[in-house]
Amino acid sequence: LYLLPSLAFLALFTYYPMGFSAYLSLFRWNVLNPERIFVGLENYLSLWREPLFWLVLRNNLFYALGTIPTTMALALFLAVLVNQNLGRVRSVYRVALFYPTMIPMVAAAMLWVWIFNPGIGLFNYYTSFLGVPRVEWLYDRYWALPAIIIMSIWKNFGYFMLIYLAALQGVPADLYEAASIEGAGAWRRFWGITFPLLTPASLFVFVVAIISSFQVFDQVFVMTQGGPADQTNVLTFYIYQNAFRFWDIGMGATLTTIFICLLLVLILVVFRYVGRVEGNGEEAHRARGERGEAVGGDGLGGVERLAVRGLRPPERRLADQPRGDQGELRFQGSGGGAGVLGGPDAQGEGGAAPFHLGLDPA
Numbered sequence: 001l002y003l004l005p006s007l008a009f010l011a012l013f014t015y016y017p018m019g020f021s022a023y024l025s026l027f028r029w030n031v032l033n034p035e036r037i038f039v040g041l042e043n044y045l046s047l048w049r050e051p052l053f054w055l056v057l058r059n060n061l062f063y064a065l066g067t068i069p070t071t072m073a074l075a076l077f078l079a080v081l082v083n084q085n086l087g088r089v090r091s092v093y094r095v096a097l098f099y100p101t102m103i104p105m106v107a108a109a110m111l112w113v114w115i116f117n118p119g120i121g122l123f124n125y126y127t128s129f130l131g132v133p134r135v136e137w138l139y140d141r142y143w144a145l146p147a148i149i150i151m152s153i154w155k156n157f158g159y160f161m162l163i164y165l166a167a168l169q170g171v172p173a174d175l176y177e178a179a180s181i182e183g184a185g186a187w188r189r190f191w192g193i194t195f196p197l198l199t200p201a202s203l204f205v206f207v208v209a210i211i212s213s214f215q216v217f218d219q220v221f222v223m224t225q226g227g228p229a230d231q232t233n234v235l236t237f238y239i240y241q242n243a244f245r246f247w248d249i250g251m252g253a254t255l256t257t258i259f260i261c262l263l264l265v266l267i268l269v270v271f272r273y274v275g276r277v278e279g280n281g282e283e284a285h286r287a288r289g290e291r292g293e294a295v296g297g298d299g300l301g302g303v304e305r306l307a308v309r310g311l312r313p314p315e316r317r318l319a320d321q322p323r324g325d326q327g328e329l330r331f332q333g334s335g336g337g338a339g340v341l342g343g344p345d346a347q348g349e350g351g352a353a354p355f356h357l358g359l360d361p362a
Helices: 004-024 042-048 051-082 089-102 105-115 122-130 144-168 173-181 186-197 199-214 218-223 235-245 249-291 302-309 314-319
Strands: 027-030 033-038 329-332 338-341
Touching: 004 027, 004 249, 027 249, 042 249, 051 089, 051 144, 051 199, 051 235, 089 144, 105 122, 105 144, 105 218, 144 199, 144 218, 173 186, 186 199, 199 249, 218 235, 235 249
Parallel strands: none
Antiparallel strands: 027 033, 329 338
């Protein structure tokens, strides 16, 4: 009963419009001619034969590939940078980097129209010092879409940076301290500790970035109107053109249905990958926990101990191995066999083959 109002709202304003849009896609219906003519899948076949539809899909894919990895990498880099101990200026940096996200998209797009102005724009002004000729950023068919990508990266990276910052607060400081004691540098600590522990946050950011990249509309509407020559036309703007400029409601509904199905497939693929990663992670943590349940004097649990141990230089890991009475190294295999290295006994205990230096013992 508590969920009933939310479910009713979701059904009324989400699922019903989606279903009605799929229903309208089976008709030829123009606002200027109120009569609906049932055409079945003709609208879909018409789009399949329409070159502009494939150009729009290509533009949307190019936009997604240009914005998603760049925005995520920039957000992660700045989050790690701002997360350092910077004193009082730390909050100033956070606000300054997050500020573009708070600007309304239409206002930000108008700002970048002036920045990309070929005559008085800042972009051409600064690139002229490098000897680069003036570029008609928003009027050149090759540069218009990259210009929108640059604007979108600037607008969105602050939001993703905030998510990464929140995730970084949950990384135990003891891991970094233990890794530093073991001789791991900053670069190795990042790839061995920070990056793996930020995987859930990265997957969430990735899903949000995919949805955002296919919902792009405001900047295209304000900056280029889909031009020049439809080189910045994307799915949402193409839907707007068909439904509200050409008044072809049937074709607009067809494009909307395709848009929803495309997003649904992408999100399902990502969620399936997320489930697989989380399942593998849980199995790995469970296995490591069974092998290192005890907490030692350093205050680290089994999983943390193994994570830090993996960052040790090989000579440190070798020095930590248990030794026999005559100084030989003793190894215990995961299958129950044991091996001896460096002592008089060259054979593994129980008939098992001895381990070699190239293997990381359990």
